Amino acid sequence: MAIKYSELVIEHFKNPHNVGTIDNPDAEATEGSPACGDQLTVYLKVDPETQKIEDIKFQSYGCASNIATASIITDLALGKSIEEAKKITWKQASEELGGLPPVKMHCSVLAVDALRSAIKDWEKKNLGKQFDESLTKKNVEKALQKVIYGKVGVDIISLKLVKYIGIDDENNVVIELAIGKDDSFLDDVKHEIMERMEKFDNIGSVKIALV
Amino acid sequence: MSEKEVYLDSCKTTKLAPEVLDAMMPFLKNKYWYPGSFTSIGTEIAEVIEQAQQTVAKTLNTEPEEITFTSGGTDANNIAIQGIMQANKERGKHFICSTVSHPSVLAVFQGLEKLGFEGTYISANKDGYLDLDELRDAIRPDTVLAAFTHVNHILGAVQDAKAIRKILDEADQKIYLFMDSCEAYTKVPIDVQDMGIDAISISAHKFNGPKGNGILYTKKGTKIRQTQFGITRVFKLKPGAINIPGIVGSAKAVELAFKDFDKTIAYYRELQKLLYNQLLSRIPDSILNGPPLGERSPAHLNVTFRYIEGEAIMMMLDFENIHVDTGSACSSENLKPNYIMMNTGRTHEESHGSVRFTFDRFVTREGILRTVDVLERTVAELRRRSPLGKKES
Structure with missing residues (x-):
């Protein structure tokens, strides 16, 4: 098309x-x-x-x-x-x-x-405003609202493609995504997620798991 | 769009040459018959097909019966690659391909991998040339086929088929060599005997022939299995309805391309040099992608304009009726940068700002000069809008 x-x-x-x-x-x-x-x-x-x-x-x-x-x-x-x-x-x-x-x-x-x-x-x-930009589940979710799934043009949170967000004591993040491994937009979504996550100070590793 | 069209995307497709259409017309209108024996109409068509095979065979230095007309380059790729792998599977299930092959070739191999065949993908250097040491290392006792894209469609590198053959011959077993020559044919000389090529795919619409028409060369004695089944009237590997106007048109396009081959190549080289010299002297921060001019395909140029993005450049040119292609991720369907640019060590940014110019025989000097004028303006305007590259200026 x-x-x-x-x-x-x-x-x-x-x-x-x-x-x-x-x-x-x-x-x-x-x-x-x-x-x-x-x-x-x-x-x-x-x-x-x-x-x-x-x-x-x-x-x-x-x-x-x-x-x-x-x-x-x-x-x-x-x-x-x-x-x-x-x-x-x-x-x-x-x-x-x-x-x-x-x-x-x-x-x-x-x-x-x-x-x-x-x-x-x-x-x-x-x-002199302060913003809470710390690594919390809420802020990660907020950041993922800016990641668009290009096939339909809607963010991955609204589409309910993010099934789980986990942050451990060492600031390692796990994100579970409901996207097929052969999906042609998977690389782009992963790339966008990584870009968004890099903005958090002191973030550890980021793992994206497909579920 | 009032300006005259400048079409610099022959690697994607080309316009039908008027002579080709003229040659096809009688077979669309009056000579609609099928080939056959004994009858005047049947034998006339059979002879037309034989003539077309001869025309192509001559350009490859081979025999007419080794030529099959297919319904496109992809069709020829599938018939040859799948046919050879299937026919030789008792001997081995391994093939060698490359990370810079054309997507239509890679797709066939991805399909074969799902059927249990195994592949090794050798890499290429920054200019797009295959790593022949890797090729040597990739050969296994069960390797049956090596398949490469002859002229890299993104970088314009011409692979050395003869050197590849030599390495394949070092193996104890026969390894077939398939070349996807869709971009190479009519742009670089191909002698299948001298180069030791066993099968070749060609696409007619890349050189002013009709769309949906391909040519397959398979060397006599190649162990190849049929992959399509039906009524075989002429071509064993391509059963079913025969596209006679397409065959006639393809042969006419071949004839035109080879009529003054050396002169045409010299003309492409002149256009290429003109475009290159003008671009690099008039537009700062332009980088050539792929081999230097003397080495690369004569009808191919790829340049990155730094600090700006290729889809925007392509659209600005389109507004002025000038047509090119870009490796920008923005212009791809899934936002990925061009895999060949990435697999040959370029940055996302370099791929992003790359523009490919490819020629056919309708490209003129005037067209090239107008393209450079428009590009100079376009690049300056997009750089004015860009936050990048400012500190250096």
Whole structure:
């Protein structure tokens, strides 16, 4: 079956909005990495009084949908308050673009992730907020909500593909996945899980078992 | 898309040459008969098929009866590989293939492994050349077949069939050599006798022939079992309906490709050099993938543009009616980077930003120059958007 982009994706890819950097940004965040095939950096300028996003820019290393989703989330966030911008979801970003092919849904997740990380960066710096980013079952589950199963374009938690999350005293993590060993997306899902788990400080080994 | 099409993806498929269509038309419209004996219509078609076999045989330095027309390259791969493995299974169940073979060949071997056959996959170096020491080590007393892709479709490396044959001949038993020459045929000279090749697969649509038409060469005396069964009118290994317009079209495409073979190859080399020189001089941080120009397939170039991603490049070119291919994971169905790039020691990033350009006889100098113009703009624009590579500039 042919994978096709919507006209809006094509338009945002051809003429993306808010590309570039901000000198002395109030906050910034990078998600993804060249080794994973896509990377996005978001820069923010926030009015300290109103807490509104005055300016937002992005730089993207990635495919057409990566660029298009970055373009749309920066459009959606511009002019919004920090609290409003936090509520932008990857599903919303995809809908605003007239939908994304399932295999490309992870681009929308990356875009929203980069936006939320930039907002967190701002909250840490300006509001002194602390975030619980420790290695807990709850946080692992939260991280796995960002792993998309490319065949259907939905995250592995919503799809109930994660059957068990275990963390032992030495911070070794076991994740049981209900995905067939011959599934063509298995490697991608594993890769994404590892990428998400690497972000936890002091994490031990990560074992992904198929059940 | 108002601009004239520039199609640089012959390794995927090519357009039908007008002369090929002209040759096929009478057999689609009026000469719809089947081959047979005694009748005028039957013998006319039988002779047309014989003529087509002769045309192909001449280009491979072999005999017409060793040529079978199939329904594509994959069909030819299956008939040859499965047929040889099945026919010789009392002698052995081991085959040798490589980690850089074409997916259509690997798929046949994966199928055979499920049936109890065993394989050794030898590796290749960074340019895509097979490790011949590994080949030597891989040979077992029960090895029956070695099968390789002649021209690597991603890196353009031309495997040395003669050197492979020499190593296979060091074994105590006969080891058949099969070459998937779908990308090699019409681009590099193939002499099956000189190279010691026992079977070859060819695909007509890679050189301006009709789609769904393949050619199989099997050396006389090769122990091969039928894998398809039905009514055998002409080809023992390929029973069933005979695609006569396809056979005629394939033979015409062969004839056209070999009419001025040396001249055509020189033309490909000129285009390749032009594209390479222009790209590397005008676009910084471009890296050639695969062997240097003089060594690689003349109709093939693969370049990585650093800091950006290939699907985006491919789409930008598509907007301008220029068509190429990429090794980017983003353009694959399951988000995996190209396995040949990864198996030859490249990084995900190098595979990701790689673009493959492959030629047929309709590619022009003007087309190449327009491609470079558009690429120069595209790469600059995508790099402007990219967070990578900034510190170095």
